[in-house]
Amino acid sequence: MATADHVKALIRSHAEGDDERFYAIAMQVAAQAARQGHTKFAQELRNLVDQAKLRAKAEPSGQRTKPVPIIQPRGELAGLLSAAFPKSRIADMALDDALRARIDRILLEQRQRETIRAHGMSPLRKLLLVGPPGTGKTTTAAALAGELSTPLFTIQLDGLITKYLGETAAKLRLIFEAIQQTRAVYLFDEFDALGGERAARNEVGEIRRVLNSFLQFLEQDDSDSIIVAATNHPQILDRALFRRFDSVIEYRLPSENVAEEVMRARLSLLDASEVNWSEALDAAKGLSHSDITRACEHAAKNAILQHHTRIDTAELVEALIERRAAHQ
Ligand SMILES: Nc1ncnc2c1ncn2[C@@H]1O[C@H](COP(=O)(O)OP(=O)(O)OP(=O)(O)O)[C@@H](O)[C@H]1O
Numbered sequence: 001m002a003t004a005d006h007v008k009a010l011i012r013s014h015a016e017g018d019d020e021r022f023y024a025i026a027m028q029v030a031a032q033a034a035r036q037g038h039t040k041f042a043q044e045l046r047n048l049v050d051q052a053k054l055r056a057k058a059e060p061s062g063q064r065t066k067p068v069p070i071i072q073p074r075g076e077l078a079g080l081l082s083a084a085f086p087k088s089r090i091a092d093m094a095l096d097d098a099l100r101a102r103i104d105r106i107l108l109e110q111r112q113r114e115t116i117r118a119h120g121m122s123p124l125r126k127l128l129l130v131g132p133p134g135t136g137k138t139t140t141a142a143a144l145a146g147e148l149s150t151p152l153f154t155i156q157l158d159g160l161i162t163k164y165l166g167e168t169a170a171k172l173r174l175i176f177e178a179i180q181q182t183r184a185v186y187l188f189d190e191f192d193a194l195g196g197e198r199a200a201r202n203e204v205g206e207i208r209r210v211l212n213s214f215l216q217f218l219e220q221d222d223s224d225s226i227i228v229a230a231t232n233h234p235q236i237l238d239r240a241l242f243r244r245f246d247s248v249i250e251y252r253l254p255s256e257n258v259a260e261e262v263m264r265a266r267l268s269l270l271d272a273s274e275v276n277w278s279e280a281l282d283a284a285k286g287l288s289h290s291d292i293t294r295a296c297e298h299a300a301k302n303a304i305l306q307h308h309t310r311i312d313t314a315e316l317v318e319a320l321i322e323r324r325a326a327h328q
Pocket of ligand 1: 095132135
């Protein structure tokens with residue numbers, strides 16, 4: 001017979017208009033009923049699912065109604081969250097194999113979350129992304145939203161804290177209520193503003209209190225949303241924080257393979273067949289994905305402005321060296 005988890009999973013999938021998942025859970029209930037000897041009920045359930053699937057097929061998809069998620073945060077939330085609806089994909093990112101495998105695993109667990117929940121477990125959904133600027137943390141949050149067809153809500157913590165020092169905990173509560181109500185990816189960018197040890201030592205104790213509230217909210221949260229905290233400064237994060245996340249994912253400056261992939265993707269609209277990649281890679285050493293992207297865009301624009309269709313290695317190298325100089 002159906003367990004409480006099955007009923008909850010059925011309601012969730014119905015609310016999200018995810019028919020495939022709804023039918024899959026119904027079939028699990030049927031299988032369980034059959035195992036327990038309720039064969040007539042199991043057969044009836046399977047017939048109902050088959051009929052519903054046939055009806056759904058006959059109905060053009062454009063005419064079927066799907067629930068609409070909240071589009072823009074309103075009221076008090078409006079100042080706390082900014083909404084986006086990314087179309088980006090993980091496949092569009094240049095990632096090393098280990099990082100790609102970790103992100104794929106999150107997506108797999110998210111896509112199969114009802115099955116995982118039906119077995120009394122939780123999918124990976126509280127993520128801490130750490131690493132230098134421009135290495136793809138924000139892009140990953142957007143691509144998770146794109147892959148899972150959910151909105152991306154970004155919370156700028158530094159702004160939140162300086163603006164509403166006395167009320168931050170109350171604001172955080174509002175944010176966690178939204179997390180519970182609307183399945184989406186919630187990105188707490190610049191997370192170190194809240195989680196830093198410096199913050200913990202804050203004399204007034206205010207930020208410490210806020211951090212404690214955040215940790216409590218995070219711990220209590222059993223929603224279907226994905227919570228992503230991102231920071232460039234993991235070394236200043238309070239160690240206690242790390243274990244509150246399901247997954248701590250480390251971002252690094254790109255390896256040569258990844259750097260070349262970023263360059264090739266960024267230059268793909270022009271002819272890069274004569275680029276000397278080893279020279280370009282030398283010039284790209286130590287640069288982030290973001291720096292390399294910008295240098296490639298600069299070199300591509302130069303080519304376009306000069307009515308060239310081909311990327312010139314010297315110009316690309318110069319653009320990369322300029323990016324490096326900008327950091328010194
Ligand atoms: N893995 C990647 N593959 C391709 N492009 C990337 C990748 N990572 C970053 N980029 C490029 O760099 C830009 C900035 O990256 P992003 O904002 O994701 O970095 P970040 O790690 O969040 O940086 P910050 O910590 O400064 O917020 C992206 O818009 C994208 O153009």
